[in-house]
Structures are given as C-alpha cells and as structure tokens.
Amino acid sequence: MNVLVIGSGGREHALAWKLKQSPLADRVFVAPGNAGTAQDAENVPISEKDFAGLIRFAKANRVGLTVVGPEAPLAEGIVDAFRAEKLRIFGPTKAAAELEASKVFCKQLLRSADVPTADFQIFSDPASARRYLMEKEDMPLVVKADGLAAGKGVIVCDNREQALQAIRLIAEEKAFGSAGDRLVIEERLHGEEASVLAITDGKTIVTLQPAQDHKPAYDGDTGPNTGGMGAYSPAPVVSDEALHWIEANILVPTVHAMRKAGRPFTGVLYAGLMMTPLGPRVLEFNVRFGDPECQPLMMRLKSDLLEILNLAVDGQLDQLESLEWDPRPAVCVVMASEGYPGSYQKGFPIRGLDEAARLPDVKVFHAGTALKDGEIVTAGGRVLGVTALGENIARAKYQAYAAVKCIRWQGAWCRKDIADKAIRRLTQQNV
Template identity: 65%
Template structure:
C-alpha cells in the first residue's frame, strides 16, 4: 500500500528527509510545509507555516497523507504531534511532554541527575541577579578564570549556549540571557554548568520507547570559524561516521546514556518515540551528556541520510506502531559522508537576503554529491538565499579525505554574493584516524 507523506519544516534537515522518503517504494508523493527551493524540486511545497496546526491537519486529511514527519524542534515542543494524533493522523516524532527533553534544558539536566546519567555539574537560576551573585561569590576578580558554560533554558536555535573563560564573560552572558533577553523567552531560567573538555560527538538513535536503533556517530562543527573559532552557529558542517567514537565507547553510550534516558522518560510518564539525539563530550572520565535534542540534527541529518540504505518510511512507520524490534537493524553505506554548510555573509549575525545563487545544478550533477537546501527560496525563477545557513553540500567517498575533496569541489561550483563556508569540515576525523 502506498501513501503520501507530509514533512513539516523548511531547513536542510527537511530537504534531506524529503529526498530520502521519496526513494521509498511505499511513498507516492512527498509534501513539505513550508519547504524551500530545494524541496520544491525533490518534493511538492505547501504554503503552510509550521505553527499552523489546523491548516496542516486539514491538508493531511485532504491529501491521503499516511505519514507526517515533524522536522524542527519548535513545532515538536509546541505539541504539533499531539494535535495531529488527536485528529487521527500517523505522525513520526515525540509528544509535547516528551519534547521537553529539548525544550527545557533545566528539565533535561534534572532528568539526567535523577537517572544518574553522566553530565556536567550545574546550578539553575530563575533570576539573573541570583545567577550573577553565584558567579561573584565564587570569583572575585574580573579576570579570574571560571571555565563555565551559561545556558538559556529554552529553545534558542542553537545559540543560547555561551562558553565563558573569565568572570566578566560569565556575568555578561547572564546579562544577555536573563536581563537583556537576547534569546527571548528561552532565558526565563538560566543554567550555569561546569565546562567539560574533550572532543564533541553526536549520537542519534531512533526509538519507539522500547527498542533503540543507534545510528552511526556524527560530528558537528558549531563554531563559525576554522579551527573551531568564533561564535556558535546552528552548525557549519558535519561528517559521518566519527572515528573518535570507537565501538567500545559507543556501547557505553548506549548502555549508560540512551537506555537509561528512554527508561527515565517512561517512568516520568513521558514515553519517547522518535529521534533521540545525544550531544556528548568525550571527557577523560568517559562520555558525558551536553544536551539532548528530540529530532534529527541539522547538519548531521544530511550525511547520515546520505549513507542510509534502509527504507526510512518503513522505519518511521515501525516506530509509530512500536514495532522497531521487528526490524533487522539499519543498513548504511560503508563509505563516509561529509556535509559542508554554505552560509550568508554576516551569519550568525545580521546578513542580507535575496542574492541569486548560481551553480547548484552543476554541483548536484557531480558523482556522489547532493546539495541540500536550507535557507533558500524561489524568486522570479531564481534560487536566492533566504537564511543564514543556505546550503548543505553533501558528498560521499571511499575515505573521509575523498569525501571531503568531493564536497569542496562541489562547493567551488556554487556562488552568490557573500557566500562563505568553513574550510576544515571533517579534519577532526583525520586527526582521530592518525591518532589511532
């Protein structure tokens, strides 16, 4: 039996999901709401906002939609899955109460502590004055090294996390989050936690609340500049697999982090179904949780789905039905893949929109290359930049070096005014390989 699919969202993750689901023998047509210029080619865009719950539900009912996939975190936290399920639709993604694992860092940290899951020590504050007093009581001089991370509690598009090296930076971070409300309502509570050291890695898993299917580890690149310098972004590139995470450590992550979290969510009457994304720091004391997300990461999703050979529609339907245990695992292409994000000039700060983009078709025509759109739209027949992160140029190769070379060859074919990218995506993997 075939059916139509509706994907909610407009970023690179949603383009990758649409591209992969369109390959399923079960899927007739893929709709994306609201989508971007790329999903308009690989699927059919629908002019509905991701917060228009009633409109999305009505569209799904009118168009024989047998699977809805909610891509971004905001509609998950807002309860779109619950509303769609109440309307009798089949939806892949966690419920509103389960999505609080990402929607509230305070909730997440408290759950990790109660389940004895390794994470950084932390304190939470409802008042910026109390948070400032905490820092001032412990560090008396402006230049005192503090090595803490100050976080906004709620969703902040990946930007509400400020790493601080001295007292002045910590106080300024608290002021930005709690007093100036730079991240809006996300700053209603503040977390101050110890700064962990070690390589970061992302481990994503699909779970139906009983069975956990772990995906190959990926490594994101959050800072804007080469060598992990500059301000944090939503992610400037990723590669998969990440050799820094060996099989033994991955097994520790599954048994000591993923399984306990799924059990803890069930005990707290928030059973989790969907994608569980663990952002980890590989510390000298072992892997520790930095954060949990409740959806596919962007840009980790792009190299992961580029390698996935199993029918994604079947996996999502099995998750909805609680049948993941019946599947014979997941199959991935053995070749590594790399995604290089091309961004607008000025990102992650202010940037100009509306510049025509050239060369996407030339890059897409290359062997083992797929250009996933994120911040794009069609204007007068031209693809233009419409966001900070604009494209995710993704490539596979027999080795990480070969995949990197192919990805950057594709990047070189694409141009628009102010386009830029990091030049060192996946170099961490080469260091990891040479160190083993």
C-alpha cells in the same frame, strides 16, 4: 503512502529526499519547504506553526505519515494535535519534547536517571546567578538559556567575566527572549564533541551511526555558536565500544526515565556528547534529527527510512532488521550568508547548483533558499548543505569542497576545516 515532512531547512530536504526513495512512498509533501524540496518533492505553502492548516492538508491529501523536522512545532505540541485527530505522526509529544525545550528539565532528568553529565546549578533570576559566580572560584563555565534559542542559547565561557557577560546577555538583555527566563550554569567539559542519534518507539532503541557537528562559526572552532556549519559521519572519536557504552548508559536510561516520568518518548533522541578523558558526558538532548547531521546520515543510510519511521510510530521497532549503511563516510559543508550568525541580507541569486550536482557522489541539500521569478535565491543564514560521499573521510571532504567551489552568490562563505578533526585522528591512529 503519502508522506508530509514539516519544516523548511536542510534537514527537511534530506528527509524528503530519503523518504522519496522508499518503495512505500507515493507523494512526498514538504510544508513549507524550500527551493530544493520543490525539486525533490512537492512544496505546500503552509507554515510549520499552522497546526490546523497542516491537519486539514493531511486529511485532504490522505497523508499516511507526517514527519516533523524542527524542534519548535514539537515543543508546541504538534504531535499531540495530530494524534488527537487520529493522524499518524513521527515525533515526541509536547511533554516529551521538553527534554530539548527546557535545559532545566533535561539536566534534572539526567541527574535523577544517573546519566553522566556536567555538574550544574539552576537560576531563575540574574542576581542569584551573579552571586553564585562571585562566590565561586574563577573557572571555565557554560551558561545556557533554559528554552529554545535556535542552537544559539549556549555560551561557552573561559572565565568569570565572560560568564557574567553571558548572564547579562541572556537574562537581562533577553537576547533569546523568554528562553532566558531561567539559566543553567554548568562546569565546562573538555574533549571532542560528538552526536549520537537514535530512533525509538519508547521501548526499542535503534542507534544510528555517530556524527560530528561543527557549531562555532569559524575555522578552528572559533567565533560565535551557530546552528551548525557542517557535519560528517561516521565520527571516529566514537569507537564501536564507546557507542555500545553510550547506548547502555545514556540512551536506555534516558528513555526509561522518560517513561517513568509519564512522558514516554517516541521519535529521534539525539544525544549531544562531549567525549571527555573520563568517558562520554551529555551536553544536551535534542528531540529531532540534527541539522546538519541529518544530511550525511541520510546520504549513508541504505535502509528504507519510511519503513523505519512507520515501525517506530506503530511501536514495532523490535521487528526491524539491523540498519544497512554505506561504508563510505559522508561530509556536509554548510554554505552561509555573509553576516551569519548575525544579521544578513536575502535574495541573492545562487549560481552553479547544476554544475555541483553533476559531480559524482554529491548532493546539495537546500536550507535557506527560495524561488523568485524562476530563479533560486538565498532566503536564510545557512543556505546550503553541500554533502558528499568518499572512499575515506579525506576524499569525502575533498569532494564536498569541490562542489562548494562550483557554487557562488554575493557574500557566500563556509568553514574550510569540516572533518579535519576526523582526518587528524585517523592519521594519528595509523602512524
């Protein structure tokens, strides 16, 4: 079977790399891909926005399954477009993708399904949002743009003044464009964040091992939010007991509520959770594999990903045997361009990739890279996802950072504390 992966980031590189390992896979194409996918698969110079071009390519190259990486084409209805042409594609329809594309829709669905989440209010203009804040006691809050904002439309505020600034940025200065036409203001939850992803065909749910992303730019979870500066799996903050509870009280009711709402959900349901003292609470839902969570998950998954996705598309996930995982943890460290998540320069040559690749149990997934005159250069804010397995989380971290040290380009930087929370938690448990 020929497979087409849509997207150009680290998640898409990890998916293409994993799909290529399947005995069911013949050719694996990535559109448009990056310098890394060019090595592990075949790049196709078609934008993820060009649905007609992607459909023509899928037909001409007898693509048996298309896998959508990013959220934007899902929100724009790429699954509906492919299905209309009788092409098999993994992901939610446009109506179902609104679970991520609209924070307002997501919060309203959670409330109607009685899924635990933070208390919230919705506003369609900045004046009413400001009025609400002035009438409310001064307290920590979170201000969210309703629409898609590349992982940056959520502003965590310590007090009223910061929340007022967030309203100004999102709703008046339109820092995230039309995504800020509506606002969600919610109570700020406290605890440790975790990501629980599941693959579903709308009836059966197959939950993956828990992971933890690191959204803030700098060490100690400080600085502005980014698309994610690193991740690891499994996440010890989610016990086996907690994972079963999340399945029963969050994932199952959400899939049921989506079906009841006439928006049956197929694809990846990704619950971004806060593990509070009162139990798990949903911060948000995404409707695709997380980036960078996908990288450590694909490193650890021993089952055939293509078989899993085929069964999901055909509505036959109930036939899947239980997933097999490498018991070793995996850690992914994102190497970024100087200036990210603000403005940054592109085009710097990247050195040391071959040296890093020679380290055992290491895979360097490319995100913002391109080929220029036969040389791999930087082409984005998040450039690489350096991922490693280890006998324990500390060894996996050590190996990932050993690979990071091999790689260099002008202005390269990364967080130094990816997975430290897990190491601390496990140390405390063993004391």
